Amino acid sequence: SINPERLLGRLTELGNIGRDGGGQLVRLAATDSEKLGRDKFVSWIEQAGLELAVDRIGNIFGIWKPIGVADEAPLMLGSHIDTVINAGIYDGCYGVLSGLEVIETLLEAGFEPSRPIVVAAFTNEEGVRYAPDMMGSLVYAGGLDVEIALATVGTDGSALGSELQRIGYDGKHEPGFMRPHAYIELHIEQGPVLEREGVQIGAVENLQGISWQRVTIEGDANHAGTTPISMRRDAGYVAARVIIFLRDRAKNSNTPTVATVGCMEFQPNAINVIPSRAAFTVDLRDPDESRLRQEEAALASFLEELEQQEGVSIKVERLARFEPVQFDRNIVEMIEGAAKSGGHSCRRMTSGAGHDAQMIARIAPAAMIFVPSIGGISHNPRENTPDADLIAGANMLLDVVRQLTAK
Amino acid sequence: SINPERLLGRLTELGNIGRDGGGQLVRLAATDSEKLGRDKFVSWIEQAGLELAVDRIGNIFGIWKPIGVADEAPLMLGSHIDTVINAGIYDGCYGVLSGLEVIETLLEAGFEPSRPIVVAAFTNEEGVRYAPDMMGSLVYAGGLDVEIALATVGTDGSALGSELQRIGYDGKHEPGFMRPHAYIELHIEQGPVLEREGVQIGAVENLQGISWQRVTIEGDANHAGTTPISMRRDAGYVAARVIIFLRDRAKNSNTPTVATVGCMEFQPNAINVIPSRAAFTVDLRDPDESRLRQEEAALASFLEELEQQEGVSIKVERLARFEPVQFDRNIVEMIEGAAKSGGHSCRRMTSGAGHDAQMIARIAPAAMIFVPSIGGISHNPRENTPDADLIAGANMLLDVVRQLTAK
Ligand SMILES: NC(=O)NCCC(=O)O
Ligand SMILES: NC(=O)NCCC(=O)O
Numbered sequence: 001s002i003n004p005e006r007l008l009g010r011l012t013e014l015g016n017i018g019r020d021g022g023g024q025l026v027r028l029a030a031t032d033s034e035k036l037g038r039d040k041f042v043s044w045i046e047q048a049g050l051e052l053a054v055d056r057i058g059n060i061f062g063i064w065k066p067i068g069v070a071d072e073a074p075l076m077l078g079s080h081i082d083t084v085i086n087a088g089i090y091d092g093c094y095g096v097l098s099g100l101e102v103i104e105t106l107l108e109a110g111f112e113p114s115r116p117i118v119v120a121a122f123t124n125e126e127g128v129r130y131a132p133d134m135m136g137s138l139v140y141a142g143g144l145d146v147e148i149a150l151a152t153v154g155t156d157g158s159a160l161g162s163e164l165q166r167i168g169y170d171g172k173h174e175p176g177f178m179r180p181h182a183y184i185e186l187h188i189e190q191g192p193v194l195e196r197e198g199v200q201i202g203a204v205e206n207l208q209g210i211s212w213q214r215v216t217i218e219g220d221a222n223h224a225g226t227t228p229i230s231m232r233r234d235a236g237y238v239a240a241r242v243i244i245f246l247r248d249r250a251k252n253s254n255t256p257t258v259a260t261v262g263c264m265e266f267q268p269n270a271i272n273v274i275p276s277r278a279a280f281t282v283d284l285r286d287p288d289e290s291r292l293r294q295e296e297a298a299l300a301s302f303l304e305e306l307e308q309q310e311g312v313s314i315k316v317e318r319l320a321r322f323e324p325v326q327f328d329r330n331i332v333e334m335i336e337g338a339a340k341s342g343g344h345s346c347r348r349m350t351s352g353a354g355h356d357a358q359m360i361a362r363i364a365p366a367a368m369i370f371v372p373s374i375g376g377i378s379h380n381p382r383e384n385t386p387d388a389d390l391i392a393g394a395n396m397l398l399d400v401v402r403q404l405t406a407k
Numbered sequence: 408s409i410n411p412e413r414l415l416g417r418l419t420e421l422g423n424i425g426r427d428g429g430g431q432l433v434r435l436a437a438t439d440s441e442k443l444g445r446d447k448f449v450s451w452i453e454q455a456g457l458e459l460a461v462d463r464i465g466n467i468f469g470i471w472k473p474i475g476v477a478d479e480a481p482l483m484l485g486s487h488i489d490t491v492i493n494a495g496i497y498d499g500c501y502g503v504l505s506g507l508e509v510i511e512t513l514l515e516a517g518f519e520p521s522r523p524i525v526v527a528a529f530t531n532e533e534g535v536r537y538a539p540d541m542m543g544s545l546v547y548a549g550g551l552d553v554e555i556a557l558a559t560v561g562t563d564g565s566a567l568g569s570e571l572q573r574i575g576y577d578g579k580h581e582p583g584f585m586r587p588h589a590y591i592e593l594h595i596e597q598g599p600v601l602e603r604e605g606v607q608i609g610a611v612e613n614l615q616g617i618s619w620q621r622v623t624i625e626g627d628a629n630h631a632g633t634t635p636i637s638m639r640r641d642a643g644y645v646a647a648r649v650i651i652f653l654r655d656r657a658k659n660s661n662t663p664t665v666a667t668v669g670c671m672e673f674q675p676n677a678i679n680v681i682p683s684r685a686a687f688t689v690d691l692r693d694p695d696e697s698r699l700r701q702e703e704a705a706l707a708s709f710l711e712e713l714e715q716q717e718g719v720s721i722k723v724e725r726l727a728r729f730e731p732v733q734f735d736r737n738i739v740e741m742i743e744g745a746a747k748s749g750g751h752s753c754r755r756m757t758s759g760a761g762h763d764a765q766m767i768a769r770i771a772p773a774a775m776i777f778v779p780s781i782g783g784i785s786h787n788p789r790e791n792t793p794d795a796d797l798i799a800g801a802n803m804l805l806d807v808v809r810q811l812t813a814k
Contacts, residue, residue, distance in 0.1 A: 084675065084677050084679065084680055085675035085676070085677050085680070086628065086675050086683075126677075126679070127678060127679065128677045128678060128679065128680075131678070133679065189633070190630045190632075190633040191630065191633030191634065191635075192633075192634075192635070192638060208632070210632065212678060220784075220787065221493065221786055221787040222783070222784055222785060222786060222787055223597045223598065223759070223760055223785040223786045224665065224667035224669055224690040224692075224786075225597075225615070225617065225665065225690070225692050225758075225759040225760040225761065226596070226597045226598030226599075226758075226759030226760050226783065226785060227598065227599075227665070227759075227783065228598075228599070228663075228665070229654065229657050229658045229665060229666075230658070231599060231783065234654075234667075236650060236668055236669070236671060237650055237651075237654050237668075239647075240646075240647035240648075240650035240651050240654075240668075241647075241651065243643060243644055243647035244644075244647050244648065244651060247636065247641075247644050247647075250636045251636045251637070256635075258631065258632065258634070258635070258636060259636075260631035260641075260679070260681055261643055261644075261647075261682075262631055262643070262673070262676070262677050262678045262679060262680050262681065262682060263673060263676050263677065263678055264643060264671055264672075264673045264676070264682075264685075265671075266669070266670060266671045267493075268491065268492035268493050269492070269669070269670050269671070270491050270492050270533075270535045270669050270670065270786070271534060271535060271538070271619060271669045271670055271688040271690055271726070272491065272533070272534065272535070272540065272667070272669060272690055272786065273491050273492070273535075273669050273786040273787075274667055274669065274786075275668075275669060275671075276493075276787070278671075281678040283631045283632070283678055283679055285631075285632050319678070351632075351633075352630070352632040352633030352634075353630055353632040353633050354632065376629070376633065376634065376638065377627075377629055378629060378630040378633060379628055379629060379630045379631075379677075379679065379680040379681075380627065380628040380629055380680075380683070
């Protein structure tokens with residue numbers, strides 16, 4: 001079984017890289033602080049004696065390529081090490097470091113796999129700085145042209161390609177250069193289901209659809225004191241109407257639909273000026289594609305209504321759109337079996353978050369293992385999972401990897 | 408009568424000082440760009456042969472002190488030259504430059520006033536960078552301690568006192584050093600009333616109450632994809648509820664109450680993170696003090712309700728609070744009389760905007776003259792007033808000044 005001290009120690013060590021002045025963990029894709037995290041991961045790859053490869057979109061691979069089976073398609077493990085703003089330490093890093101831990105454990109045990117085993121850290125999974133999310137794995141799977149991805153302009157006006165060059169992670173390999181035999185991603189659930197039901201392992205069988213849009217409302221600046229309510233074209237008020245609309249629909253729908261407005265910006269953003277512009281993001285998700293389309297259509301027609309009613313003009317830009325994904329049935333069953341023989345309770349489940357596994361599923365059989373998140377909290381510094389669950393998850397991954405690479 | 412070319416030329420010249428990279432007029436109080444505007448005004452004061460004085464809060468005075476009447480209490484004219492973000496060129500500057508124009512016209516005509524005449528440009532009238540608004544005139548009138556005002560921290564984290572020092576407008580005079588005999592402020596209406604009624608001159612008899620607050624909602628960051636709607640404590644959603652509440656109340660009230668949310672900030676402001684914090688400003692106004700109190704109380708109890716309902720915590724901070732102001736009846740009548748003898752249509756009216764006159768009214772008889780704003784537009788680069796109305800207003804001011812300083 002895996003080395004718990006090494007895994008937990010590395011999680012803490014990586015989690016302390018990229019803290020800002022206020023102690024918040026902010027390791028956005030391709031920033032200086034993320035470079036430090038990448039450097040640390042690369043040092044561990046080299047320490048383990050693995051082969052290092054970086055591709056053009058900055059994905060990092062640690063490759064164990066035993067003689068004799070070097071030409072076989074590799075089993076790939078992985079996730080990401082970029083974070084959101086004010087993040088927890090487990091999201092992504094747990095999957096990457098467990099992948100590395102499993103490889104090191106097998107190496108140390110003298111295990112002889114039937115194929116190479118690779119641990120991957122994919123670029124810009126979070127999508128906070130550059131949209132879409134899961135960008136590195138999407139490019140790797142051929143779902144987005146690498147040149148287009150490198151030209152993406154971030155929330156801070158930077159281009160991803162220049163930033164990767166700047167931090168020295170513009171690799172030489174063409175994305176997709178290794179076609180995996182299979183892909184497994186271990187991750188914290190980031191939601192409340194496992195904890196609420198007292199279940200230790202989630203065998204993730206599917207992942208909901210994700211729709212990201214940027215909405216910009218153009219109204220008219222005017223004086224807050226002199227302009228009668230009836231004469232206003234208040235972009236901020238219209239933005240508020242959209243937030244309420246999305247929330248009420250999701251709440252009253254009796255479906256698992258979720259809707260979130262995470263970013264908001266007013267212009268000119270002055271206390272006594274009616275906002276001339278409000279720009280905000282909409283994150284809509286549903287496990288059912290037809291329902292997700294329905295929600296997108298409902299939003300679109302509500303925006304049209306608001307244009308008429310409020311005399312504003314509204315522009316919508318698509319930032320990301322991914323259909324729901326079904327994971328590989330065989331691997332899901334293998335995970336359930338491994339949980340059973342390890343004595344862990346297990347349930348099949350849907351992932352609410354997006355993951356690199358959903359992209360790699362386009363080119364290889366893929367599935368995910370979830371462990372519980374205390375209080376269902378994620379994208380928050382209070383994100384946490386009991387050590388015992390972290391260790392159990394990594395051992396589950398070890399077991400599944402062993403089965404998938406048995407001679 | 409006044410020199411139209413000089414007045415209109417200076418309005419254009421000053422209006423071109425403080426343009427940002429995109430050509431927007433942004434001359435926030437005590438910034439580098441406002442320093443350039445101040446320097447220009449000071450050069451015109453010196454060119455006209457007036458005595459220059461700057462007080463500790465940065466108010467600038469151009470003083471015409473004819474021998475023989477130098478010890479009399481001066482008649483004061485004025486307004487401000489700071490602007491909002493992406494402003495028009497008339498708000499404030501029209502009153503300052505017309506005051507200077509009237510003095511120069513009287514000087515050139517050999518007029519012998521019964522008392523000194525002063526033109527003032529008050530610091531930070533807009534309140535966009537530092538709250539409260541009308542700060543320079545409020546301090547001048549003794550309504551706010553100068554030390555407290557200088558210590559005010561702005562939206563950009565700067566302290567007003569340090570900024571005044573930096574731009575060289577930390578003057579020596581104690582605010583209030585000249586107690587005016589009377590104060591008159593000429594201003595664009597910034598609202599739709601005069602234009603809609605086809606009236607050329609507004610004799611402003613009162614000014615509505617102003618209530619500024621900053622509201623901060625603290626919820627909980629969590630994952631946008633995994634967190635069920637029922638488990639969210641979404642600070643952005645709660646902020647949207649407040650915007651809708653204020654708007655609906657103001658709209659359905661059958662009163663002139665106005666309510667505006669001009670500034671908004673989400674944290675962490677990331678696309679897939681439920682906002683943990685939303686901070687925004689509330690600008691509430693009403694000509695009736697008891698109604699304004701009612702509106703403040705209604706907001707306060709709605710915020711309490713939201714705390715209960717949504718499990719968020721809410722902090723409210725007071726940024727400005729001014730009761731409605733009644734202007735001097737005699738001066739208002741004098742303005743009406745001057746309009747009549749000048750052949751201009753005139754109506755009494757309430758000011759929807761805050762003005763320095765409302766502060767100086769605490770220490771001297773004060774009133775205001777309004778001219779029409781095309782389309783009622785202000786705090787917007789499309790702010791405009793026909794030249795003929797600008798000239799008529801300045802000549803009206805000339806006439807009233809002549810009456811108030813006749814020997
Ligand atoms: N796992 C995770 O938080 N991914 C980020 C992409 C998303 O689901 O918003
Ligand atoms: N005149 C003017 O726009 N004053 C600014 C203060 C306010 O009314 O908001």
